[in-house]
Structure formats: structure tokens, C-alpha cells
Amino acid sequence: MARADSFADGNSITPPPRQFGQARRVAHFEIKYLQYLNHLGEVAEELPEFAQERGQLLALYRAMVLTRTFDKKAIALQRTGKLGTYASSLGQEAAAVGVGAAMAKQDVLLPAYREYGAQFLRGVSMTEILLYWGGDERGMNYGAQAEDFPICVPIATHAPHAVGVAYAMKLRGQARVAVCALGDGATSKGDFYEAVNIAGAWQLPLVFIVNNNQWAISVSRAAQTRAETLAQKAIAAGIPGEQVDGNDVIAVRERVAQALDTARHGGGPRLIEALTYRMGDHTTADDASRYRPGDEVEQQRQYDPIARLHKYLARCGEWSQQQDDALYAECEAKVDAAVKDYLATPAVAPESMFDYLYEKLPVALRTQRESLSSQGESGNG
Amino acid sequence: MARADSFADGNSITPPPRQFGQARRVAHFEIKYLQYLNHLGEVAEELPEFAQERGQLLALYRAMVLTRTFDKKAIALQRTGKLGTYASSLGQEAAAVGVGAAMAKQDVLLPAYREYGAQFLRGVSMTEILLYWGGDERGMNYGAQAEDFPICVPIATHAPHAVGVAYAMKLRGQARVAVCALGDGATSKGDFYEAVNIAGAWQLPLVFIVNNNQWAISVSRAAQTRAETLAQKAIAAGIPGEQVDGNDVIAVRERVAQALDTARHGGGPRLIEALTYRMGDHTTADDASRYRPGDEVEQQRQYDPIARLHKYLARCGEWSQQQDDALYAECEAKVDAAVKDYLATPAVAPESMFDYLYEKLPVALRTQRESLSSQGESGNG
């Protein structure tokens, strides 16, 4: 993209161009958008290789259904006082599952907080996610996923972490990639920009996924920025940026896989904007009807990522209603088991708040820990 | 620039495009570069109206010569222990003077620290600048410039201030513009990005001038970002961005005036990258020969902004050597007078460090102020 500029690709400085002429074009850029399955489940673009395989598509479908089943259950738990505030991923399952499916085990995911679909595929358990939203730090100690970062609440603050992870991979010559997922709102934050910028400058193995669900709580995508696309935020960093239909799991999976492949082989970072929609409230603590017209949500239903793939599978004659029912039942059972585990998790000891502060508790803190142990009567003085 | 995107210009959300087709181009952008006088002082592009007038060009020339004369003197003062660390503007006079000349009195300048040429045109005195680098806060109390911001040392932190200033202007319906000047290094900082982004979203009367002098202390322009131009940082915010030859004072003056005109009449912000070169050390505390090849600096001499305009004026037969000598002498005299004022400025009272902390000194601080007054023997306990 754009002219070869000697400022940009070496340490040497050559003077700016000085020839005669009218205002010259010195750089140009474009942003592309890709979709494979349209919202009717029709093929809009010749399917990529992986999507020719039934098994692969079914795996994506299953993962999306599981994610949605989990989501419903989590909301129900919150409503009945068994979970704290919870951030739903309803409607965004494809954007998460596509990412999780494209990533290799050895890659590292740095999620925001709606990427359960990706996290589950990477080995984070549903019980862990429930513990987290249930107010228990143990939910971030992923038993089967040693290196992925936990959910990140302060928006975009994990983007710099992804830079560091990717740097470590590059320094050690590993064929690994860091994947950082964040929202449309997150693209307004300096942390995001600084991270994208250096990923470009240092050509790090780092893929940014912007899950543009059109809202940052009550602030619309349009109110965040005048940029026509969020993909073009990449241009500021001189890295490739593109849009995909984030409700088309095939498109997400394919473009993320492409980006990972490039990054894994030294080709540098990429930014992918996945266009999707937050079907639910921001969190269970939010009431989107205060700020968002109901018909907008209604209208968005037709683009549902799960229904779309289901239509396609059904049309291909590869998926019966019976099979579908069985899948839903299977997912329900899995989720129920996870919920059971969650509810049965033994209470955590209050002193644990001291036990992971440092590798070894500094002497200065011992009395405080003791006074917590003997709390109640003796106070924490 | 680029498609009309319904996400970008209203609060309503329409679904992403869904038609059949190949990866579609959904946005495109270009960055232009402009120069009027080439480095030989030849007309590279038909001159804008203002530059047809001898008086206007001479005013720019004078301002540049004064700035350079001041600069030399300041460095000399530092070398002889009469000034603290000083940041030279050598080689960047056009980029500053062009901005100062284009601005209206009622506009507000938010400079970094190499924009003396603009500050002087706006009424900041040379004595004030000397006081500032001489370690005296009074140097920021601009006597003839009530609203401009003082020099800003923490890089890019003044960009958000410019947003606030521009917002106030817009809210009050004033035909005024805020101008924020910063360096190439500053464009890597989140503050810069957040400010440019909101200036776009809110269509503020705000012009950003990126003085790309190719270096941020020892870090080259290329090392800051892979972006081919710094002008394209504007694309991330959906605002116009462009390059000018920053050593061509006519181009700077013209493009900034254009941007101000647009902004003043509700047309929104713009980002102008002025391509220039830092001829001196970063500051008097720096030694650029440690990291920068001497021949690079030598090579850059041919692009000198003052020599260029001088050549043009001389070629037009409008400026004799005698006149030039007289101008230099006049500038020397002005600078000498300012230095004299500076050196004669009475010492500041130590207690003054309390006197502008708050509008009224809080009672809690009175004892501290008193103990400072009676310092020495009694201590500050």
C-alpha cells in the first residue's frame, strides 16, 4: 500500500520530494470488506478450502451453539443472584468462534470480555468463566490454558500486553502469534493506537481483531469516530487493515487464519474489523432500551450468525432438525455440568488475597495477613 | 474521502453491506504533498495570492530571520551558563513562521517547544521565552498573549487541551480556531491519537501541525512508525490529512491558512504534516553526532527555509544584499534588547512557589509558606 518512502523503511533520511508539479499524491490506501455466506445462508463468494469440509463447518456451528447456550445460562444465573454482572456475547458468536478456530494451540489470545467462543475453543472452561463473573479470581487461573491472558476489563489496556507477547515470540524465533481482541469503543483509546503503531514499526506477529458490535455501552459506533471504517485505523500504523462480515463465521475464520499465517511467517501484523452486532444489553447491569431503538435490534436479528450457518448446512442437506436438536441438548448438558461445578466450587479462603500478591509474602505484610485470619473480633488494625 | 458510510454520519446503525461479490473496496484514501518554492528558490507551483505581495513575503522572511537570530543567541547564552537547557528551532523556522502568519489574533496556539517563530508573531516576547528556559515560571505569563498555551514539555499532552479549547470556541459559536503543533515523535503517543480522533468525531475547529523534523531525539522518523506519511494518521480519525514542504514558508502559510479557513467556518479539523529537518542537536543537552550521520545534516543544508526564500526574493530583484544586512542587524539589535531585559529581570521571590498554586492559598499551606520565608535557619519542618 502506497509509495515506497525512504523515511519509512530504513534508518536513513532522504529529503522530501522536491520536483515541480501540482499537489502530488504521495500515498493511497484502500479498505476491503469480505463476506462468504450472506445472511440468508447463501454463498456470496466462493467458499475457502476449509469450508468445503463438512466437519469443519460443523465444528464451528457446534462451538457457536455451545457459546450461546452458555450465554443464556449465565444470564439466567445472574438473574437469580448466582452470578455477578455478566457481559453477554449474544449475536457475536461467529466473531469469537472464528478467531478461536483459526488460532493454533501455541498462539496466545488476549481477549476483551466477549470472546467466550474463542476462549472455550482454546481450553478455557465454562466453569472458569463463571467463577470470574462470580467474583472469584480462580476463574482466571485457566487450568488447560497456561499462556492466554484473562479477560480484560479496562478497555484496550491489553493491547500493549499483546505487543509484549508478540515481541517475546519474535525474539525467540517462535512460529507463534498473539491475537488481541477488542471492541469498537476500544479503538478510541490511546493504548490501542500505541500498540497498533508499534506492531507495525516492529513487524510483530500480532493480529488485532476489532469486534465492531456497533455500540460501546450507549455510545454508538458513529459517535466514537468519524472514520468510515475501523479497519482504516490500521493505516495510521502503516499496517494492513480490512473488514469482514463478523456474523459470517466462515469469513472470520478464513481472514483470521490468513492473517495468522502471514504473521507466523514474519509477514507482520494485521488489523481485522469484524462487523457484528451486540444483540443483548451491554451487561446484565445495563438496559439497552434506554438508548437503543428496539427496531434496530429487531432488524439485526436477520443477520444472526448461528441461523445463517444453520440455513446453509440445512440447505446443503447436511444437517437435520433431529441432529440440531441433539446438538442443543448436548450443549445444554455440558453447560449444566459446568454450572454444577461452578456452584459446587468450595469457598475461597479470605487470606488468599495475600497469597498471590508477590511470589513470597513480604515480611511487612505478615501481620496484616494474620489480622485478617483472626478478623471479626480482633479487627484489621 | 471515501464512501458515505451510514455508520459514520449519524446515530443510526444500518447493517453492513451484504451483497454477493468479491472482496469489495469499501473505503479509499489518498495523501497529497504540496510545495510552492523548491529548494533552489524556484517556483514549483503557481504561487498563492498572498505570495504575490512583496510585503507579505518580506514579513515571513523577517520573522524567520528574527527567529534564527534569537536561536543562535539562546544557544550562546546556554553555553555561557546564562540559560538552562534550550531547544533550538534551527532549520524549522518556516514551519513555525508559516503557522504564526496564517493564524488570526483570536485563534489559540498550543505549541510544543520549537515554535518560537509562531509564538513571536503572536505576541509572545523573546524575553519570555528566555525566562522560561532560564528556569523562571514568569516566562509562561505571556504579557501580550492572554490565551495561547505555554510551551509543552510532556510530549503530545497538549493535544487534548487543544480539543478543549476548540470545543469552547465551537460551543460559543466563535469564529476561532485552535492550532496544536507537535513533532513526529509526538504522533506515536496515545494523547495525540485520542485528540485527533475526537476532533474528527466532533468536527472541531482544530488544526494539527505535525512538525516532522525526522527525529525524536535519537529515534528516527522511520523508527516511530511504519506509516508511509504522518499525514495519514488523520485517516484513522476520518479527517483530512496532507503533507506540505515544511521548509517552504509559502506552502506552510498557504495550507495552514486554508485549514484555518475551513475550520473557522465549520468545516472541521485538519492535520498537516510539515516535512522539515532538525538542523541542530535535540537540545543543548544533546549531542546529535552520537546517533546521526554528519553527512545527513550536510545534505539537508540545501533545503534551508531562509536561504530558499532569500534566493527567490533576490531573483525577483526585490531584496538587495544591503537590505538583507540591515535586516540581520535589526534582528540582532532586537534580540540583544530582549537578552538585556532577560538578564535584568529581578529575581523571583521563593515564596512565589506558593502564590499561584491555587487562587487562594489554603490555610493548610500557610505554615509551609511561612517556613519557606524564614528558611535557612529554621528549616522547612
Next chain:
Amino acid sequence: MAELTLVEAVNLALARALEIDPDVVVFGEDIGINGGVFRATLGLQARYGKERVMDTPLSETLIAGMAIGMAAQGLKPVAEIQFMGFIYPTLDQILSHAARLRNRTRGRLHCPMVLRAPYGGGIHAPEHHSESTEALFAHIPGLRVVIPSSPLRAYGLLLAAIFDPDPVIFLEPKRIYRMVKEAVADDGQALPLDVCFRLRDGSDVTLVTWGAMTHETLQAADRLAQEGISAEVIDVATIKPIDSATILESVAKTGRCVIVHEAARACGVGAEIAAQLAEHGLMSLYAPVQRVTGYDTIMPLFRLEQHYLPTSARIVTAAKRTLEAA
């Protein structure tokens, strides 16, 4: 006169300020049509327009920095940070600029801005939503840090903060946003900054606190009273600059002091108060000063937050300890 909760009193003060002064502007994330996640700005955008009450992009550094630019132009910006856990990106702007603008320009420019943020734990919130890091701001010269602990003080102190010509960090104890109601007259009257409020007179021990902890502290005073111990309760309210004179005076009378805060102990604001006592009140102390505070740990997720937060029982215990020592 309406009976209002603390958060309603905040809303009322904002409305009053917007009403009486066209220079007041209110902004932050989700503060417009949504009325703020705690509804502190409810209805303000509808009444005062999108130009004066506006949602910002998700950019906290910018929110603070923009307020500075507005203030320099003579507006009176009142910016909201959605939770104190997201206030840290503002620190550079607050410390390097807001608190210094007047001093560095020798009064040419000044910075009448307010940065509001709900703070503190105890509401079962997610990670990063229960922070009490007021001490960071209380160390910054040129700044004011103000914390109301009742609807009346929320109304009066917020008005004072908005019309104060210098920058104020205004921290709202969200745990008690809706805990009690008080009759608040919408009379536009500001309360004084830079002074403590004596919430209860007493003679045996001085309990010093601020924010949501005033609640537990007053409870503790009640319980102590039942046991015949007379506790004086001081709400510091403005923690920067601190009105130590009032505290010293009280301790000169009682000879004993318990300082209560929710924040971590080390280098918390309680340290400054204890230090003032060690310097200027030593001779009146009958007993060691006690600090009842959060632990020097990270505020735990909500399952354990009750173990972290000081309780009235702990305060009572500490108060009694000061009496035993005598």
C-alpha cells in the same frame, strides 16, 4: 424540599450548575441519553442539550485533557470518569497540567475543572470497579480532592467544586449512592471546601474518616456510645488539602484517634493524618493512633470484598484498643 439519595443530590447539583451558569458543561462516557451508569447525569442532556451535556468517545486521557483546554477558555467543565478504576489514564493530565496550569502561567490561565468518579467497593461489581485510590490524587500539589458522604454534602460540595476556580477531583462513594435519603434544598448553596465536617461530638476518642466509611464509622460510634464511650466523628471531606487543624483540635480534646479508610493502608491518606498527629499532636496522644483500613492487597473480586472492607466491628475494636492503652 425533596428527600434525595446521594446520587440524586449529585444530579441535582449538576442540573443547578448547568442552569445558573452557561459555562458549565458536563461530559463523559454514557452520560448523555443513558444518564450515566449510575444515573448521576439522568435527564441532563435532554434539558441542557447535546452541546453542553455530551457523550465522549472511550478516551479517558482525552476526557481529562479536554477539560483542561475548556477550563483555560473559561468554561467550567465537569467530566465524569465512569469508575475510579478507569481514572488512571487521566493522572498525567491531572498532575502535569490541571494542577499546574495556574502556577506555571503565574495565574494567566487557570483550571476550574471537576473530574467526578464513583469510587469504592461493596457493590458486588466486576474487576476494576471497586477501587479506592484517592491517595494518589491527594499527593498532588495544586489539586483539590473532595469526597462527599451524604446527600447534603454531595449537593453542596459538588457545587463548591464546580465553581471553585481550581481543579477538583470529586470522588463519589458509590456504595452509599442510594443508602440514605436527606432533604436537600435546591438553593444553589455551596458548602465550604478545605474543611472537615464534625458529624458527631465526643470526648473519649476521635474517629476520622471520609466517603462510604462514614457510615460504618457512625455505626461504630453508636455502638461505642452504647458501651458508654463517647466518640467524636470527623468526615474529612476535602482530603487535599487536609484540614488537619480540626483533627488536631479534636484529638487534643480526646487524646485518641482512629483513622478509617477503605483504601489500602500503606501511603494511604490515613498515613498523612497519622503523620500530622505524630508531628503536631504527639503530646496530646494518650494512645497509639489506630488505622482501620483496607489491607495492602489488591481489592479482591466481590466474593471476598466484605473481608477487605473495614467494618464497624473493626472500628469499635480499634477504638477500644486506644482506650485500653491509656
Next chain:
Amino acid sequence: MAELTLVEAVNLALARALEIDPDVVVFGEDIGINGGVFRATLGLQARYGKERVMDTPLSETLIAGMAIGMAAQGLKPVAEIQFMGFIYPTLDQILSHAARLRNRTRGRLHCPMVLRAPYGGGIHAPEHHSESTEALFAHIPGLRVVIPSSPLRAYGLLLAAIFDPDPVIFLEPKRIYRMVKEAVADDGQALPLDVCFRLRDGSDVTLVTWGAMTHETLQAADRLAQEGISAEVIDVATIKPIDSATILESVAKTGRCVIVHEAARACGVGAEIAAQLAEHGLMSLYAPVQRVTGYDTIMPLFRLEQHYLPTSARIVTAAKRTLEAA
């Protein structure tokens, strides 16, 4: 054994760490070919390569955040912030993430990073280049804040910080970067963290300090000695967590304490030390605690900085005051 200045000792420790551990990486602004603006990283890039010693773009938030990501992957990042005045954009990353990574993942990930920054005034520097805001970091649970005050301690403490498995803010007193030389053996030996260093034994008064102020404090002790007053001098060194035991023990012996720091007084680290005395050392205090500190003003530009910085004269005066009180 070479005679080194403090900044040379920093350089030596960095080189040693890079040498013995391939996981150590060093980065920041201008730290490569330029060797850092104070030359603390001189020659490191040439010796250890651009992959392990790299200049970053001008992005402090990123510098801190990137270090966290590296540390989570098992690198030992040592990042430089050019001056403490530019450290504030890192606070969010340090407080919200670096200090919490181990706790929130229950030890699954941890954060062995170091953030170095020159700090303090007295070198005639421009605006924002003379800050002493260590108290901000000293309030953060999960963090260590370490300040060396001699070449030997710079070498040993920096190595300790780099190889400590938890995050450390390492503040270098730039005023004494080149003030004295000491013989430093490049033996790779770390000094202990979390403990004070007793620089001088004494029996009449305890002087507690850290950083560049150890210089003035030792001078004061000399002057006091000349007048027959025996001052014990303690360099706190690790100001978070503070080894109060050593300080309390000393004051138990001397009965008097003067705390000296350059930072503004209110809510400075000196407050925490005085508070510990008010809580746990009250009965051993013969005299009110004295704090000799910077004023609660903005660090002035250099014309007045000498009026702001505590001097040995002020320390002597304060020490004598503690003796009069007895």
C-alpha cells in the same frame, strides 16, 4: 575492581543481567545508540544487539504495557522511562496490570518486569524533569518500589530488581548519578530487597531517608556529630513494601526521628513512616516526629529549586528540635 559512579553502576548491572540471562531485554526511548540521555544504557545495544536492547517509539503507556506482555511470556524486561515526569502514562498499566497479574491469575502468570526512571531535582533541568512522585507507586499493592542511593546499592539492587519475579519500579536519583564513586565488583551479586540499609549507627536521633537525600542526610549527621549529637541514618531503599521493623527498632533506641524526602510532604512516603511510628512506636518517641521534605507545591523551575529541596541545614535544625523537645 572499578571505581564507578551510580549511573555507571546501573549500566554495569544492566550489562551483567543481559550477559547472564538471555531473557533480559532492555528498552525505552533513546536507550539504543544514544545510550540513554544519562548514558545509563551506554554501549548495551552494540554489545547485546538490537533485538534485546531497543529504542521504542514515543509511547510510555505502551512501554509499560509491553513489558507486562513480555514478562508474562517469561522474559525479564527492563524498561526505561526517560524522566520520572513522563512516567504518569504508565501508571494505569502498572497499577491495573503489572501489580495484579500474579494475583488475578492465582500465580498462573506473573510479571518479572522492571521500570527504571531517573528522578528528583537539583540538576537545573527543564520543566517536568525534576519530579519525585515515588509515593504514587508506593501506595500500589503488588508492586515493589526500589531506590538506590550509592553505586554499590545501584548495582546490587538493580540486579535484585531484574531477577525478582515480581514487578519493580526502580527510581534512580539522578542528582547523585555522578556525585560519588565507589568500588563496585561486577560479581552479579544482588542485594536484598524489602530491607532498609543502616548507613550510620547512632544513638540520639534516627534520620530516615532514601535516594539523593541520603547525601544531605549523611552530611547532616556529620554536622550533628560535630556538635556531639549521634545520629543514626537509615536508607529505606525499598519504599514499597517498607521495612518498618528496622525503622521502629532504631527509633526504639534513639527515641527521635527525622524523616527526610524530596517529594512534596502531604501523603508522601514520609507520612507512612511517621504513621507507623504513631501506631507502633508511640511509646518510644521522646519528641514529635519531624518531616523535612519538599513543600506541598509544584516543584519549581530551576531558579528556585534550591529553595524547594531540603538541605542538610534544615535536617540539622529538625534533628535538634527533636532533642530540644525531650
